[in-house]
Amino acid sequence: MKTTLILVGKTTNSHFTAVIDDYVERIGHYMPFDVTVIPELKNTKSLSEEQQKEREGELILQRTKPSDTLVLLDERGKELGSIDFSEWLQRKQSAAKNLIFVIGGPYGFSKAVYERANEKLSLSKMTFSHQMVRLIFTEQLYRACTIIKGEPYHHK
Numbered sequence: 001m002k003t004t005l006i007l008v009g010k011t012t013n014s015h016f017t018a019v020i021d022d023y024v025e026r027i028g029h030y031m032p033f034d035v036t037v038i039p040e041l042k043n044t045k046s047l048s049e050e051q052q053k054e055r056e057g058e059l060i061l062q063r064t065k066p067s068d069t070l071v072l073l074d075e076r077g078k079e080l081g082s083i084d085f086s087e088w089l090q091r092k093q094s095a096a097k098n099l100i101f102v103i104g105g106p107y108g109f110s111k112a113v114y115e116r117a118n119e120k121l122s123l124s125k126m127t128f129s130h131q132m133v134r135l136i137f138t139e140q141l142y143r144a145c146t147i148i149k150g151e152p153y154h155h156k
Contacts, residue, residue, distance in 0.1 A: 001093045002032040003141075006063060007134060008056050008105040009040040016135050023138035030145035031093070036063060040105075049107040057110030060102055069096040070117045073103050073137060075127065077120030082154060085121075085140060086147035101141075103133055 011017045020035075027033045038059045044052055064070055069092060080088055092099050101121075104113070114120075123136055146153035 001096055001099055002034075003027075003099045004033070004101070005035045005134075005137070005141075006038060006060060006100060006102045007035060008038050008060070008103065009130070010037050011131055011134055013131050016131050020135050020138050023135075023142045026142050027138065027145060030142075030149065033141075038063070050110075052105065053107050053110040054112070056105045057113040060104070060109075060113055061116060064100055064116070065098070068098040068100050069119075071099065071101050072109055072113065072117045072120045073101060073123065073133060074109065074120040075122055075125075077122035079122045079124070082140060082143050083147060083156075086144035089141075089144045090148050101137070103130060103137065106130065 011020060024033065024035055038056065041047070041052060041055055047055070102109075102113070102117075109117075123133060123140070128136065143154050
């Protein structure tokens with residue numbers, strides 16, 4: 001199974017970028033994994049929130065195939081603890097050909113992206129910046145990989 005993380009807009013905080021890159025490299029030791037960055041839209045001041053979500057949504061959907069399992073990181077998604085997430089990931093690894101996670105833009109996802117999504121996951125009931133979500137998610141994905149392999153990174 002190939003796993004991809006799609007991000008809308010680049011990570012602008014260099015401290016976050018360094019740590020995210022470290023986790024991306026670590027995850028790559030456990031499974032095929034890559035990060036795809038969709039460039040931020042230009043001239044967004046002339047767009048409504050809905051128009052911005054629709055344009056970002058078109059760019060997200062262009063990067064997916066009908067056979068892909070599309071999982072949105074969304075505040076209204078299902079919350080899983082780290083062990084539950086690792087078990088969820090292990091089930092996906094045996095069932096999905098391509099697993100795609102998406103962290104959307106500042107206003108969330110378009111209706112079309114929500115309709116296409118197979119699942120929604122939430123990292124917390126708290127709200128985090130999009131920059132922080134990238135870091136938290138890559139760390140949790142790495143943690144899940146180590147839990148699956150029975151490695152000591154995660155302490156119960």
